[in-house]
Amino acid sequence: MTVQPSFAQLTAEAYPKVKRNSSFKVIDSADKDYFRSILSKDEIIESQSPEELASFNQDWMKKYRGQSNLVLFPNSTEKVSKIMKYCNDNKLAVVPQGGNTDLVGASVPVFDEIILSLKNMNKVRDFDPVSGTFKCDAGVVMRDAHQFLSDHDHIFPLDLPSRNNCHVGGVVSTNAGGLNLLRYGSLHGNVLGLEVVLPNGEIISSINALRKDNTGYDLKQLFIGAEGTIGVITGVSILAAAKPKALNAIFCGIDSFDTVQDLFVKAKGELSEILSAFEFMDRGSIECTVEYLKGMPFPLQNHHNFYVLIETSGSNKIHDDEKLHAFLSSALDSKLLSEGVMAKDKADYERLWTWRKSVPPACNSYGGMYKYDMSLQLKDLYSVSEAVTKRLNEAGLIGDAPKPIVKSVGYGHVGDGNIHLNIAVREFTKEIEGLLEPFVYEYIASKKGSISAEHGVGFHKKGHLHYSRSDIEIRFMKDVKNHYDPNGILNPYKYI
């Protein structure tokens, strides 16, 4: 069985227990006529061919595939509003879609939901270099937001490996975390305002809100991380930070995860305001990456149980390098590190990051991977990886071919208490799945962790929220969904 064919199995076939909600109308020619009446030709694709709509129906992990025949690309908030009002009045189900880079099956249809793509809403609306307030349409690609702000000596306060595809609106809808949350904080703090079209077509906007605004409940917060289940984000106002003038990094090898934590405390104290990332990888992550980057010289002399990449960013290269050099020297002197190197120049800095950024594609390169994204108290962070690896090893599933698993590895953002668990496999099997779930979720629940640190809920984790949330929280969440979307037409079969 090969993994990752060009088409994923239809979600409806892979999960036969999930049934289409019969209260949703099946789209007919009158509906299509209506959409044609409000949209121009380049704002609509209608097709019966799975190939033609594959990039909209299927997620990028190729794990989920829906069966929509209609994708709408409105280029204005008013058109989004008309579409939603019509769909709500006619009980047509809708899945909002940004760059379609999510990892939990949140942004593709399950059955025949209309796909509402934001990609034609791609304009920067405003930037105020004095306050740093950046306003844009939801469909602006993150890379373009970064470029625009860089040209104005600022940065978008978030970066992700999917930056070339993901949308600003999608990032906000999924409350993405990314590589620099440690420095710039979460979107709940950085998003200043949102323009949202509600399921009934009403537009609720706080896009002109200022940095401080204490006039009532902060309603916009509910849409951050709601994955398009209670409204369609059409515009975002976000606080951009001043662009750092200096960047540097060290890459080091460490014996134990306890020492990784000690090093983090030391970095917070000594690098403090210039510390912008503190990432760890275990031995297995780097073994996969060495194979994947074949030929690229490894920055360290020896191999270690753990590796850490520390990034600094600040306004003065000389000061920053002095701090980082002093930190590295004293960490080596005190034996916290077995080995460590500091980037000599920009190219070297990029090379060090390559060893971190290549872990996911490296793990995926053997055929496919099972992927979990969790947060735990730091003292417990690596334990979930150890527990999972032990379990899979005891079942005799890890090793050379024909064993199905190449490696079970852990890496992630120490600064945020966030571990990614990648099970690199030659093939997906029901046996592996059965060993992983619900074991992983139960383990996280026992440690009071989160079963989704940054990837969200989507289709994959619907029904699993009780591992991280209490009954009363889930009840109140359901109330939120019912209040905003009483017909349940927005992103159905997912989330809550």
Add this chain to the structure above:
Amino acid sequence: MTVQPSFAQLTAEAYPKVKRNSSFKVIDSADKDYFRSILSKDEIIESQSPEELASFNQDWMKKYRGQSNLVLFPNSTEKVSKIMKYCNDNKLAVVPQGGNTDLVGASVPVFDEIILSLKNMNKVRDFDPVSGTFKCDAGVVMRDAHQFLSDHDHIFPLDLPSRNNCHVGGVVSTNAGGLNLLRYGSLHGNVLGLEVVLPNGEIISSINALRKDNTGYDLKQLFIGAEGTIGVITGVSILAAAKPKALNAIFCGIDSFDTVQDLFVKAKGELSEILSAFEFMDRGSIECTVEYLKGMPFPLQNHHNFYVLIETSGSNKIHDDEKLHAFLSSALDSKLLSEGVMAKDKADYERLWTWRKSVPPACNSYGGMYKYDMSLQLKDLYSVSEAVTKRLNEAGLIGDAPKPIVKSVGYGHVGDGNIHLNIAVREFTKEIEGLLEPFVYEYIASKKGSISAEHGVGFHKKGHLHYSRSDIEIRFMKDVKNHYDPNGILNPYKYI
């Protein structure tokens, strides 16, 4: 007429149009028996004497005074829960109270509401120095949280002039901003989890949540800034930052508000990661303060139209001072500043801050003050102060006695687009009030600003939200209130 008698007029008398909600039960002896059955003697004060309960019935500005005869001080979440369930079942109105330092009449009763003080819930629950997660009861005084964290080489990510009295829970309930928001961001980003008792006594808790958690709608956000209208915050988990090892400040004189903005852009670019406060004061603010601090030597040679205090905090004193010195020199060279001084030592740093921190008591020292707290786009920030001063001047109300107004001044947090307007008066008069309101609110609405940047809504601004929020936002806010508190017993007559 003297201002600030030891007792404020009863709110019920000062605002006769506000009527007691007749659906609320009047407390009787059976109710008191119940509270005595679940609370110990030091958790309850019952009194018919206005003097005895004055500090709970009256706000610290002495503008509002309620008529409660009962203050409860439960020392556990479970007791808060029992109290709320009983009050909800019996339709007894309740006002939650922290340090009672708010500025909008939010934390005192209007009529006979039971006062639910959190001051007996004053324990630190947990601190993890690795992640920086600090958990405490809501009633911990901010000063004590600062002290605890300072002893552990961290800082509470917020500071306020009322730090000796305000509670951590109160600060979260009112989404307070304060002096270092520019550096550490808002509570919506820093609060990791909350424990909240709902009006019906149910406990909803996310206090064990980790830094990253994307498992559903972020319900806790609604309680941040809700001013105790939909639940009583009993516990807070918040991200503490590493304690800066170095602090410094410059104080400077500037000709125009345009130049203040230019200087801010320069500071963001050059001081960047060590910039922790950028405060401005106008000429009038400092004139009042010079009188108030009589004898204290003024740090500058001359007087100016505007003054700016810039604070840096970082991990390396030599580096920080070098950056700050270079910034000051180049700002003087390029004539952005007319004059500027840098603190020579810790005592000097404290003295420079005294000129900023003394503005509010200075304005209040002539008898009293009208106080507004607004946010605006930076380009418009000072214009509201100019417009108000012009209006009051044209009415001939500003000048030496017997004119009622001493000065109308503006100062605040440039970094957050937040201006405080203080009208220092010899007496409060209906004529001044009539000139100020609704003029101030209408002016802010015309510039799309916020009529409450950080002080909140409370009793003072209930009914004024439409100046900053749309009809649909207000409708959704009312839905939130009705959903969580269908009997409306929690902090009635206020907010929405």
